[in-house]
Amino acid sequence: MAKGLIQLCYRKIIDVSSEKAWDKYVFEDTWMEFFMQAQTYTQDGKYHTFQEISDNVPAANGMTYMVSTAAINYIRQLKDIVPDIANVYGKLCLPFKRFKFEIIYSDVRDKTSHKVAIYFYSEPITWIDTMDGKLLLAFGDQREALKCGQEVETELISLQPYLNISSVILGSQSVEPKEDYLIATSENSRL
Amino acid sequence: MERKEFLRRGFLSALGTSFVLPIVGACSSDTVDPVSITGNTTGSTTGSCTTTATETAGPFPTKTPSSLVLTDITSDRSGTKLTVKITIQNKNNSCAALANAIVDIWHCDAGGSYSEYGGTGMQSTNYTSVHFLRGRQTTDANGLVTFTSIYPGWYSGRAPHIHAHIYSSSGTSLLVTQIAFDQTINNTVYAQGVYKSHGLQDTTNSNDNVFSDGVGTELASFTGSVSDGYVLTHTIVVNG
Numbered sequence: 375m376a377k378g379l380i381q382l383c384y385r386k387i388i389d390v391s392s393e394k395a396w397d398k399y400v401f402e403d404t405w406m407e408f409f410m411q412a413q414t415y416t417q418d419g420k421y422h423t424f425q426e427i428s429d430n431v432p433a434a435n436g437m438t439y440m441v442s443t444a445a446i447n448y449i450r451q452l453k454d455i456v457p458d459i460a461n462v463y464g465k466l467c468l469p470f471k472r473f474k475f476e477i478i479y480s481d482v483r484d485k486t487s488h489k490v491a492i493y494f495y496s497e498p499i500t501w502i503d504t505m506d507g508k509l510l511l512a513f514g515d516q517r518e519a520l521k522c523g524q525e526v527e528t529e530l531i532s533l534q535p536y537l538n539i540s541s542v543i544l545g546s547q548s549v550e551p552k553e554d555y556l557i558a559t560s561e562n563s564r565l
Numbered sequence: 566m567e568r569k570e571f572l573r574r575g576f577l578s579a580l581g582t583s584f585v586l587p588i589v590g591a592c593s594s595d596t597v598d599p600v601s602i603t604g605n606t607t608g609s610t611t612g613s614c615t616t617t618a619t620e621t622a623g624p625f626p627t628k629t630p631s632s633l634v635l636t637d638i639t640s641d642r643s644g645t646k647l648t649v650k651i652t653i654q655n656k657n658n659s660c661a662a663l664a665n666a667i668v669d670i671w672h673c674d675a676g677g678s679y680s681e682y683g684g685t686g687m688q689s690t691n692y693t694s695v696h697f698l699r700g701r702q703t704t705d706a707n708g709l710v711t712f713t714s715i716y717p718g719w720y721s722g723r724a725p726h727i728h729a730h731i732y733s734s735s736g737t738s739l740l741v742t743q744i745a746f747d748q749t750i751n752n753t754v755y756a757q758g759v760y761k762s763h764g765l766q767d768t769t770n771s772n773d774n775v776f777s778d779g780v781g782t783e784l785a786s787f788t789g790s791v792s793d794g795y796v797l798t799h800t801i802v803v804n805g
Contacts, residue, residue, distance in 0.1 A: 395625060395626050396626035399626055399628060399629075403631065406736050407631060409736050410667075410732055410736045410738070413737070413738035414730070414738070414741065417738070442688065443631045443632045443633045443696065444631045446631075446632045446688070446690075447629040447630065447631070447632055448626060448629060449690060450690055451626050451627070451629065454690055470690075471689055471690055471691065472687045472688065472689055472690075473687065473688055473689075473690065474686065474687045474688065475688070493687075495687065
């Protein structure tokens with residue numbers, strides 16, 4: 375019987391040390407967009423970092439979204455499969471439709487300090503069991519099928535750094551969900 | 566959400582077999598640029614850790630512009646068609662056309678609302694209308710950018726306007742400005758169509774707190790009509 379319905383969230387951090395081509399594109403383009411957007415608030419030379427601007431300029435509250443516009447077309451290139459998180463075959467397999475962009479640190483004076491994160495929120499997953507540090511999962515809500523003794527296709531995915539179970543509905547009983555997706559908890563609040 | 570996509574994934578019992586078939590095809594083979602490592606396709610075990618399996622390197626990511634880069638910025642908004650033609654000139658180069666300048670524009674919709682771009686919440690990969698009436702173009706050899714949009718509406722306390730932010734090709738801010746509209750045409754546009762229920766603007770250029778110091782360099786030229794749409798032509802001079 376399933377333990378419950380879960381949502382996995384992977385927080386991918388991108389900075390100057392990132393080596394993959396995709397990561398480098400995101401680093402370069404989000405840096406450029408931050409540099410462009412920040413100038414609206416830095417021209418008097420008073421503020422330089424994302425934190426300084428966020429803390430002191432209420433009008434800058436849209437900056438995270440504006441900088442994310444430089445990343446979204448790269449995120450679409452992933453074709454709704456979470457990067458980096460592989461199953462035991464070494465294949466990427468975790469479906470996502472939702473993401474959240476975060477500027478961890480950025481300073482208009484120093485490109486090398488630029489650091490961003492993208493949270494990838496998986497689609498609903500049935501959590502069947504945990505074995506040897508790996509989650510035995512089935513995509514979608516398969517609780518009813520499992521309960522009926524049907525055979526269900528599964529994946530094994532290792533628990534690993536920056537991969538979180540971001541929300542859970544415990545129990546093997548299917549209930550009519552109010553929303554078609556799980557709502558994340560802590561990652562969804564303003565940072 | 567396309568949950569059906571996941572429900573479609575194989576129920577092996579449908580195969581009518583009692584043994585478990587290999588599920589090699591279960592996951593997408595689309596890996597994006599995996600880390601280059603040594604190892605074989607099945608991985609190798611030494612000590613307590615296992616080398617990650619080698620995978621094909623495709624599909625490769627490609628350089629792609631910001632989602633702000635749009636010619637038609639209308640998105641899901643309705644209104645009288647407006648073509649926006651902005652020419653950027655460089656005062657530091659005898660007012661010659663400035664090529665490769667980056668031009669951002671944004672304005673409100675017929676009801677006076679800007680696109681929602683605040684907050685730090687979740688976004689969806691398939692949601693594209695979030696930054697309606699906002700776009701970016703790079704000037705051509707003649708210093709020209711062209712956008713397709715709708716005639717802006719108005720909101721209380723401001724005369725109708727389009728915001729513009731001009732950057733050099735390397736992203737350095739050159740000028741933040743606003744483009745002012747012709748009062749007579751405003752009165753014509755706002756008396757019809759989706760603008761009619763909102764009525765005429767409550768602020769003219771002369772009593773607007775941004776434009777009241779004069780709109781000599783900010784007032785655009787207009788041609789066209791309500792039925793054919795309007796063409797806005799404007800020159801912005803920067804110290805490039």
